[in-house]
Amino acid sequence: MNKNIVIAIDGYSSCGKSTLAKALAKKLNFIYIDSGAMYRAVTLYFLRNNIDLENSKLVKEALNNIHIDFQTLNNQTLIMLNGEDVSKEIRQMHIAEKVSTISAIKEVRFEMVRQQQRMGKSGSIVMDGRDIGTVVFPNADLKLFMTADPKIRTERRYNELIGKGEQVNIEEIFENLTKRDFQDTTRKESPLLQAQDAIVLDNSTIDEAQQLEFALEHIRLIDK
């Protein structure tokens, strides 16, 4: 491969975007970037520091004090917020409840998109999120748009959180998913939408190996 390849994966909450993105990155030896984790880290910082979301000056100042990067340790990708590993904390429900509100703020999006585009210059990448194929990398080599039945997504997220030892209830997860989908698709700033040239991948009834094969088939068609 003689040029940097960009694979953009967008879609609804808990559709398995990061599972597919990680598997692809591993298989192809590409860099994986979880853009949702970046919005979650910003949310954590804003909550910890009680940032007034209505005050754009304070929001911008806060963003200037946030440094996010990804580090690899024992085959795991860690997200670092100002040097602190926040990978576990950003997955908790109190972050999930606020992240769609904070990621709808124009200044927050501007800064995250800038950082994501910069990360995209470091090599071939797989990035997943909500606006990757539409805003961050409109010229991506492959755009996948993932979707799945909300009930199946809820069950998957429930099992994942329970597996991590979190105390959660399934109705709360269903509500959080549907609320986030609503907020993410209806917000003013770069809402979640399917790029015109995106390929839809509904994984309600297929497993991880099948979705990986689906994506790899499309990657083989990329004109390198």
Ligand code: DC
């Ligand atoms: O992928 P995730 O569920 O971890 O993302 C958390 C939230 O971040 C999601 O509800 C919306 C927001 N997000 C976004 O607005 N744009 C992205 N590119 C990625 C995530």
